[in-house]
Amino acid sequence: MSTAATAAAAAAPPLHHDPLSAGFPAGPVGRVLFWLAVAFSAFQIATAAHLVDLPSQVVRAVHVGFLLALAFPLMAAVAREQRGGAGGRVVLALAWLAALAAAVVAGYQWTEHEALLVRAGDPTTLDQALGVSILILLFAATWFAMGPALPIIAGTFLAYCLFGEHLPAPLNHRGYGLDQVIDHMAYGTEGIYGIPTYVSSTYIFLFILFGAFLEKAGMIRLFTDVALGLFGHKRGGPAKVAVFSSGLMGTISGSGVANVVTTGQFTIPLMMRFGYRPAFAGGVEATASMGGQIMPPVMGAVAFIMAETLGVPYAEVVKAALIPAVLYFVSAFWMVHLEAGRAGLHGLPKSELPSALGALRERWFLVLPLAVLVWLLFGGYTPLFAGTIGLALTVMLILGGSVALGLPGTALRVVFWVGLGLVAASFARFGVAALAAGIVGLVAVNVFTRGGRQTLAICRDSLAHGAKTALPVGIACAIVGIVIGTMTLTGAANTFGQFVVSVGEKSLFLSLLLTMLTCIVLGMGIPTIPNYIITSSIAGPALLELGVPLLVSHMFVFYFGILADLTPPVALACFAAAPIARERGLRISMQAIKVAAAGFVIPFMAVYTPALMLQPGGPLTEAIGFPLAVAYIVVKTLLAIGLWGAAVIGFVQARMNWTERVLAAAAAVTLIAALPLTDEIGFALSALVVGLHWWRRRAAATAG
Numbered sequence: 001m002s003t004a005a006t007a008a009a010a011a012a013p014p015l016h017h018d019p020l021s022a023g024f025p026a027g028p029v030g031r032v033l034f035w036l037a038v039a040f041s042a043f044q045i046a047t048a049a050h051l052v053d054l055p056s057q058v059v060r061a062v063h064v065g066f067l068l069a070l071a072f073p074l075m076a077a078v079a080r081e082q083r084g085g086a087g088g089r090v091v092l093a094l095a096w097l098a099a100l101a102a103a104v105v106a107g108y109q110w111t112e113h114e115a116l117l118v119r120a121g122d123p124t125t126l127d128q129a130l131g132v133s134i135l136i137l138l139f140a141a142t143w144f145a146m147g148p149a150l151p152i153i154a155g156t157f158l159a160y161c162l163f164g165e166h167l168p169a170p171l172n173h174r175g176y177g178l179d180q181v182i183d184h185m186a187y188g189t190e191g192i193y194g195i196p197t198y199v200s201s202t203y204i205f206l207f208i209l210f211g212a213f214l215e216k217a218g219m220i221r222l223f224t225d226v227a228l229g230l231f232g233h234k235r236g237g238p239a240k241v242a243v244f245s246s247g248l249m250g251t252i253s254g255s256g257v258a259n260v261v262t263t264g265q266f267t268i269p270l271m272m273r274f275g276y277r278p279a280f281a282g283g284v285e286a287t288a289s290m291g292g293q294i295m296p297p298v299m300g301a302v303a304f305i306m307a308e309t310l311g312v313p314y315a316e317v318v319k320a321a322l323i324p325a326v327l328y329f330v331s332a333f334w335m336v337h338l339e340a341g342r343a344g345l346h347g348l349p350k351s352e353l354p355s356a357l358g359a360l361r362e363r364w365f366l367v368l369p370l371a372v373l374v375w376l377l378f379g380g381y382t383p384l385f386a387g388t389i390g391l392a393l394t395v396m397l398i399l400g401g402s403v404a405l406g407l408p409g410t411a412l413r414v415v416f417w418v419g420l421g422l423v424a425a426s427f428a429r430f431g432v433a434a435l436a437a438g439i440v441g442l443v444a445v446n447v448f449t450r451g452g453r454q455t456l457a458i459c460r461d462s463l464a465h466g467a468k469t470a471l472p473v474g475i476a477c478a479i480v481g482i483v484i485g486t487m488t489l490t491g492a493a494n495t496f497g498q499f500v501v502s503v504g505e506k507s508l509f510l511s512l513l514l515t516m517l518t519c520i521v522l523g524m525g526i527p528t529i530p531n532y533i534i535t536s537s538i539a540g541p542a543l544l545e546l547g548v549p550l551l552v553s554h555m556f557v558f559y560f561g562i563l564a565d566l567t568p569p570v571a572l573a574c575f576a577a578a579p580i581a582r583e584r585g586l587r588i589s590m591q592a593i594k595v596a597a598a599g600f601v602i603p604f605m606a607v608y609t610p611a612l613m614l615q616p617g618g619p620l621t622e623a624i625g626f627p628l629a630v631a632y633i634v635v636k637t638l639l640a641i642g643l644w645g646a647a648v649i650g651f652v653q654a655r656m657n658w659t660e661r662v663l664a665a666a667a668a669v670t671l672i673a674a675l676p677l678t679d680e681i682g683f684a685l686s687a688l689v690v691g692l693h694w695w696r697r698r699a700a701a702t703a704g
Contacts, residue, residue: 025081033074037467040066044205049388049432058110060193063201065106067474069099071141105134123183131186142479154479157486173490184489191485195308196477203304205470206387212466213394216458222363223248229356236340237347238274239284242267246288247329259289260576268580275345282581283591286573287332290562294325297374301473302532302558314383320551320613324602331599331641342651369393392435399442402455480530487537515539519560520567531561549617552610559603566592597648601640601672608674609633636671643668654697664689
C-alpha cells in the first residue's frame, strides 16, 4: 500500500459508535466476556454443522440467551471503562444480574422444551413470569444498544395486542388476555423466537463469522489494493476506490455499518486528503457501504430472512438482487465521478498505487472460500450448509498458511497444499465431518509452533469478534418478532394493506410512493432488518394484490430499507462515518442522500418491469420476450440514473445550467413512469439534454 495512502489512513480519529461496537474491555470482566463470546460462536458452529443436534426452538432460545447475557455486561463494562473506571459498579452488577436472568430463561426453555410443547396455549404461572422477564430484558437491551425508537415501535405493537380491542373499528380486534399474549410472544415460533431469530441463529451468525475470519485473513487489504490499482489514478479516484472496495467488502460482510468502520478507516481520510469535503467523503462511504447489503453473493441479513419468509431458495433472492445491486454501485460511481468533475478533483499518482493484478497474484487464494460459497449457493445447497463449508474452508486456509510457512522447501509446501486441497474437496463426499477432521489436525500441528499459536489466537479472536458483531443484528431480529407476532395474532396488517390497495386501484405509483415513505420514516429510527420485516409484512401482501410479483415487492421494501439508513435524523451508517470524517452525522446524511439519489429510481423501474430483477411478467416481457426485455430495461435504467445524477450534481462535461438540469430530471422521471408514450418522451428529452449541453459547451469553447 502506498505511503500516502497509509498516512491518510493513519489520520483517522478514534471511533465512537453504538455501545456494542467497542472492543472487549480490559481486566477480568473483559476476559470473561471475551470467552463468553467465544463460547457463543462455538455453540452456533456446533449446531450449524450438526456436531450437536438440538430442536430448533432450543437453538433459538439459547441464541437469544447468549445475545442478552453478552450484551448487558458488555455495554455496562464498556461504559464504565470509557468513564475511566469511575463508578458504575451498581450498573455492572445489575447488568450481570440481567445476564444471569437471560441464561435462566434460556435454560428453562431447553430443559422444559417438551413440557412446553405439551402445554402450549395454556402457560403456567412460572411460564408467564419467565415470559414477561425475557420480554423486559429484550426491551431493555434494545433500548440501551440501539436507542428508544425500536423498543417504542415494538412496545406499541405489544400494547395493541393487549388493549387494541378498545379501539374504534376497523382498528380494533377481538381481544386477547395477558396469558395468550405472553404465550404467543415468548414461546413457540411466532414471537421473539420467530423466523427472524431463526435466521439470526443460523444463517446470519454463520456469515458474520465467515466475514470476520476473511477479514483476519487479509481480505480487506486485497479488496482495497485491487480498488486502488483499478481506479485510484482516475478522476476522483479516492471516491471511486471507496465505492468499489465497499462493494467488494459488501460481498462478504453484508453489514453497512461494519463496512463503514472497516473500509471507511482508509477511504474517508484518503478522499479528504485529495480535496473532497468531509461530509461528502463520509456520505460516499456510507452510501457505498449500505449497498453491501444487496450485493451478492453474501447479502445482508434481510436476504436470508426474505428467502425464509417467502419459502424460496436463497439463490432466487440473489438472482433478483444482482442487477439492482450492480446498478446501485454504478449510480454511486457515477455520482462521485460527476462531483469530482464539478470540483476539479483528480486521482492519485499512479506510481504510489499498488498493482491490482499484483495484489490478486499475491493473495488470490483468499477468493477460494468465497468462490466455493457462490458455487454451493447457486448449486441448490442451503445457505446454512454453504456458510458452514465457506467458514470451514477459510479456517483451513488460515491454519494451513501458518503450517506451510514452517515447511522447508517449495516442493514440500506444494505437496502440503495439494494434500490440504484434497481434504477440503472431500466435503463433497463426506460432508462437514471431513473438514472438521482436517481443522482438528491443523490445530494440533499449530499448537506446537510459535507462529501456529499466534494463528490460533487470531482464530480465537475472530470467534469473539464475530459473536460481538452479531449482537445488534440478533437483538433486532428478536425484538422485531413482537411486531410479526402482533400481525399473526391480530391480523393488523389487513387495515394498512386495504388502504394501500385502495390507493393503488387509482394509482400504483402512489401506492409505491406510500410504501417508500413508510420505509424511510421507519428507517429514521430503526435498522434495516426490522424496517424490512415490519414494512414487508404490512405492504408486501397489498402490493401483491396490485399485481406486483411477491419477490419484487419484497425487494422494493428491502431496497428502500437500505436507503432509509442514510436518511436523517437517525442515519446509522452516516453516524458511523462521522468520527472518521470529523463531521456531523446529519451533514454526512444529507450528502449521502445526494450520492444515493440516482439509486432511488431503480426499485420503481423494477416494479413496472420485473425483468430488471430477472423475474418474469410485465407487459414489456410479453411484448418483446424476456432476454430483450432485460437488455432494454437495463439500458433504460442506466440512462435514467445518468440523467438523474446529472440533474442533482449539475455537471457532465461542464457545469449545467438550470434549464438543462430541469430537462434532465424530467427525462429521468418520464423514463421511470412506464406509462404510454413516456419512454418515447423520455428518450426525446434525453436527446434534447445531450444536444443542449454539447452545443453550449462547444459554444463556450469557441468563445474562449
